[in-house]
Amino acid sequence: MDLDRLINEEYIIDYEVKDPKLRELINYVLRKIPDEEREDFPMFSLYQTDTTDAEYAFIIPGDVVQVFFNVDMLEDGSCGNDDVKIGVIAHELAHVYLKHPHTSSGRKGLKNEEEADSLASHWGFGKEVKASRRKLGPPT
Numbered sequence: 001m002d003l004d005r006l007i008n009e010e011y012i013i014d015y016e017v018k019d020p021k022l023r024e025l026i027n028y029v030l031r032k033i034p035d036e037e038r039e040d041f042p043m044f045s046l047y048q049t050d051t052t053d054a055e056y057a058f059i060i061p062g063d064v065v066q067v068f069f070n071v072d073m074l075e076d077g078s079c080g081n082d083d084v085k086i087g088v089i090a091h092e093l094a095h096v097y098l099k100h101p102h103t104s105s106g107r108k109g110l111k112n113e114e115e116a117d118s119l120a121s122h123w124g125f126g127k128e129v130k131a132s133r134r135k136l137g138p139p140t
């Protein structure tokens, strides 16, 4: 998708990711998502967090979906491997697209995780999703 259009047409409301490397990877993922998917995205904002949460990334639903990426955890967990980080980013954006709720547990949660991985793979991130599963374990 065209990043400028995503911002100008207000799909992306806030883009508060200051870490240059992480921002570059998020931009890469957004640009690679097929353009025809754009209209089905809800409004969303992107943030970075470095709190010692136990999550690499998480989503807070709302009128504007808030997506948080944990810079330090992603760096440590991936051992600096970009494919692993790209897999996580694509997975989270798939949750946004599919309008999944924040918390996921039980069978419904697992189904959502598989759907997010499947969509991310469909967008062209199959290799990266596999890399992130190998390195980080089951999806959250």
Ligand SMILES: [Zn+2]
Pocket (backbone or CB within 6 Å): 091, 095, 112, 113, 116, 139, 140
């Ligand atoms: Zn997930």
